[in-house]
Amino acid sequence: SAKQMLGPLQPRTQIGGLIFGKEDVQPVQKEPLVGSNYVFPKPLPWLQATPPGQGFGGDVTMPVSPAEVQVQQPRDALHDNAMAARISACEKRLEGFESQAGFFRKLEDELSALRKVIDERSIVETQRFQQLEGKAQQSHVHETQLQDQLVNLQAEFQQFTTQTLNRQLADHVDMEGQVSTALARQIHSTEEWRLAIKHKDAQVQSDLEMLNASLEDMREKLLTSQAELRVRLTALEVPTKADGLSRSVDLGDGFTAQEIDFLKQHLSRLQQGSVQSGAALSEMQARLEGESATRAAAQQEQSTRLEALSQALGFSRALMAQSIA
Numbered sequence: 468s469a470k471q472m473l474g475p476l477q478p479r480t481q482i483g484g485l486i487f488g489k490e491d492v493q494p495v496q497k498e499p500l501v502g503s504n505y506v507f508p509k510p511l512p513w514l515q516a517t518p519p520g521q522g523f524g525g526d527v528t529m530p531v532s533p534a535e536v537q538v539q540q541p542r543d544a545l546h547d548n549a550m551a552a553r554i555s556a557c558e559k560r561l562e563g564f565e566s567q568a569g570f571f572r573k574l575e576d577e578l579s580a581l582r583k584v585i586d587e588r589s590i591v592e593t594q595r596f597q598q599l600e601g602k603a604q605q606s607h608v609h610e611t612q613l614q615d616q617l618v619n620l621q622a623e624f625q626q627f628t629t630q631t632l633n634r635q636l637a638d639h640v641d642m643e644g645q646v647s648t649a650l651a652r653q654i655h656s657t658e659e660w661r662l663a664i665k666h667k668d669a670q671v672q673s674d675l676e677m678l679n680a681s682l683e684d685m686r687e688k689l690l691t692s693q694a695e696l697r698v699r700l701t702a703l704e705v706p707t708k709a710d711g712l713s714r715s716v717d718l719g720d721g722f723t724a725q726e727i728d729f730l731k732q733h734l735s736r737l738q739q740g741s742v743q744s745g746a747a748l749s750e751m752q753a754r755l756e757g758e759s760a761t762r763a764a765a766q767q768e769q770s771t772r773l774e775a776l777s778q779a780l781g782f783s784r785a786l787m788a789q790s791i792a
Contacts, residue, residue, distance in 0.1 A: 635787055639780070646776055653769060660762065671751060678744055685737050692734070 632787070639783060639787065642780065646780065650773065653773070657766070664762075671755065675748065678748065682741060682744060685740065689734065689737055
């Protein structure tokens with residue numbers, strides 16, 4: 468309560484007794500002393516002192532003569548009434564404070580419990596703060612190590628990138644040289660193959676011309692032989708009228724039969740030669756066509772491979788330019 472908080476107070480004056488309820492409110496009787504400027508009881512402590520040069524340090528309640536005491540008494544009465552009203556108001560307020568003593572005691576208990584909880588929490592928070600500071604220091608050390616590792620990794624990556632780009636440039640230069648050499652060899656081999664094909668075509672053409680010439684010669688000989696055979700057969704079909712010539716006719720028939728057999732054999736050989744020449748010519752044409760098709764397929768495959776290689780080189784150049792950029 469307010470009394471417990473303020474402690475025991477011993478009233479020394481009439482006003483003190485009035486404040487703590489030990490005396491009744493009564494008008495203050497001031498009796499002046501003859502030949503003195505003091506008034507009993509002593510002046511109230513909250514009244515202001517008289518300014519310097521006016522009296523002997525007294526105030527409005529401290530007259531210096533009996534005549535002034537009579538003038539001052541109405542003022543003191545008004546002042547005492549006001550003070551009594553104020554004191555009664557203070558007593559009422561003290562009674563209100565005493566009625567709320569339980570609430571204040573409960574509030575003090577709650578405040579003490581709250582203070583205890585706050586102290587415990589402050590201890591816990593202090594420990595947590597210390598732990599967090601330790602973790603922050605560890606994280607700072609770890610972050611410093613990570614930054615150092617990151618710097619080293621960046622340096623290694625830059626070195627690796629430079630070495631890789633240099634190696635790729637060297638590989639591309641080597642690959643371009645190999646492709647150029649392969650293209651030169653391909654062009655040289657293609658030219659050689661074309662020259663060989665031309666030479667072989669010329670030989671085949673000459674062989675074909677010779678074969679055609681021989682076929683024409685054999686055809687002419689065959690026609691001539693057929694014409695002679697027809698003439699001889701016609702001559703043999705004419706009947707002989709002379710009887711004395713029977714023997715010679717018999718001899719002529721035997722010679723004619725032999726000649727006909729020879730001509731038949733010669734014709735069969737010519738036919739066989741013509742058939743063999745046609746077969747050889749067909750075989751040669753088929754072989755030439757097969758070689759041409761094989762050569763064209765090989766050339767097409769080689770062209771495709773060269774084109775794919777050129778595209779790969781262009782793509783690798785674009786990648787290199789992009790990586791350098």
